[in-house]
Amino acid sequence: MAAEPASEPVLGSPDVTGTVVHAYGVVPGGTPVAVPDTGIGAAGVALLDAGPVAAVFSRLPASDFGEAAWREHAEDPKWLAEVATQHQDVLGQLIEDTDVLPLRLPAMYRDEVHLHQMLESESTLFQAALGAIHDHVEWGVQLLLTGEPEAAAPSRPSSGRDYLMQRANAAANRERDRGRRQTLVEDAYAALADGARQSVVNQPQDPALRGRHEPMLLNSAHLVCRRHKDIFFMTVAEVAARLGPEGITVEVSGPWPPYNFVALGDEELQARP
Amino acid sequence: MSDLSPQTSQPPQTSQQGQGPVFVGNRQSSGQSLADVLERVLDKGIVVVGDIQVRLLDIELLTIKIRLMVASVDRAREMGIDWWEGDPFISSLAEEEETGKLEQRVRELEQRLDGDGARDGR
Numbered sequence: 001m002a003a004e005p006a007s008e009p010v011l012g013s014p015d016v017t018g019t020v021v022h023a024y025g026v027v028p029g030g031t032p033v034a035v036p037d038t039g040i041g042a043a044g045v046a047l048l049d050a051g052p053v054a055a056v057f058s059r060l061p062a063s064d065f066g067e068a069a070w071r072e073h074a075e076d077p078k079w080l081a082e083v084a085t086q087h088q089d090v091l092g093q094l095i096e097d098t099d100v101l102p103l104r105l106p107a108m109y110r111d112e113v114h115l116h117q118m119l120e121s122e123s124t125l126f127q128a129a130l131g132a133i134h135d136h137v138e139w140g141v142q143l144l145l146t147g148e149p150e151a152a153a154p155s156r157p158s159s160g161r162d163y164l165m166q167r168a169n170a171a172a173n174r175e176r177d178r179g180r181r182q183t184l185v186e187d188a189y190a191a192l193a194d195g196a197r198q199s200v201v202n203q204p205q206d207p208a209l210r211g212r213h214e215p216m217l218l219n220s221a222h223l224v225c226r227r228h229k230d231i232f233f234m235t236v237a238e239v240a241a242r243l244g245p246e247g248i249t250v251e252v253s254g255p256w257p258p259y260n261f262v263a264l265g266d267e268e269l270q271a272r273p
Numbered sequence: 274m275s276d277l278s279p280q281t282s283q284p285p286q287t288s289q290q291g292q293g294p295v296f297v298g299n300r301q302s303s304g305q306s307l308a309d310v311l312e313r314v315l316d317k318g319i320v321v322v323g324d325i326q327v328r329l330l331d332i333e334l335l336t337i338k339i340r341l342m343v344a345s346v347d348r349a350r351e352m353g354i355d356w357w358e359g360d361p362f363i364s365s366l367a368e369e370e371e372t373g374k375l376e377q378r379v380r381e382l383e384q385r386l387d388g389d390g391a392r393d394g395r
Contacts, residue, residue, distance in 0.1 A: 084314045104318035209308040253309050259317035
């Protein structure tokens with residue numbers, strides 16, 4: 001293939017083959033990897049070997065998934081949601097068997113040659129990152145306020161003064177409940193973090209995005225060795241048992257590839273020529 | 274896992290009983306919430322500055338746009354979002370005058386993104 005000049009991509013210009021390469025993630029090279037049958041847009045999924053590291057990718061029609069399409073749909077939640085889900089579906093299958101570094105969207109390359117070049121130039125960082133998360137997966141744990149704490153029902157006020165006192169007490173109780181909940185949440189996170197290699201707290205998710213209106217008290221992610229999964233889940237169960245009577249529900253998601261634990265330091269990647 | 278209190282967002286898997294992972298049918302998309310997926314693929318994971326760069330919608334902006342769409346019933350239905358039907362909280366969201374504030378917030382965030390220029394390789 002003739003060498004392409006290293007110029008900026010021209011918006012809307014189709015590449016020669018009419019396809020682009022979409023990369024899902026980076027896996028260790030040189031070992032057999034079971035790639036999923038299909039990926040985004042029902043395209044096939046293949047492995048691009050670059051020695052010590054490899055990339056899992058699909059070739060997609062440029063008209064649907066090329067640069068122009070991404071720019072057009074960059075603010076379209078429905079399109080993004082669909083691509084995001086299909087992207088994660090591939091990674092979710094890979095993480096069941098393999099160490100994988102998930103790539104953030106859009107993760108688009110002109111062709112296999114360019115993807116290969118990227119793998120080679122970042123190979124050292126990728127190898128280090130793969131080593132750091134070797135045999136670990138990410139579990140998401142969220143705490144949701146789904147009910148009221150079990151408490152005695154207040155008696156009916158017998159007088160106006162009584163009513164006002166109940167109101168004042170209720171406000172004070174709410175404040176105290178909030179404070180106690182905060183302590184419970186912090187203790188719960190500490191217990192979970194104790195059972196994980198690494199843990200991180202993220203912003204609570206927007207109720208509209210989740211489709212549920214219960215307040216999210218904690219949105220955390222935990223890097224857990226595959227072998228220690230059962231121990232981690234025992235901790236989760238203990239946390240749930242403690243928080244249940246407080247009206248707090250524990251929800252677990254995963255196993256995820258370690259999205260929250262592969263920040264290589266963007267400044268490192270950007271600084272490389 | 275049936276004896277454990279925490280609810281899992283995914284249906285029980287054989288792998289959680291200590292055996293090797295087994296893929297059964299299409300467990301993938303069914304189990305994971307869109308919010309959990311978007312927060313990860315748009316905001317986390319590895320970013321490589323390179324080839325083709327497109328700056329995607331900031332997750333906060335995306336969330337607000339979805340909220341605006343929910344406020345517009347027909348467009349939300351088109352998107353397949355109808356979980357809110359019958360939910361008093363969301364109905365009140367749709368009626369909120371806060372929609373105007375949301376739109377203002379969208380404009381502010383868009384301006385801020387333009388001012389940020391290229392970041393994280395987007």
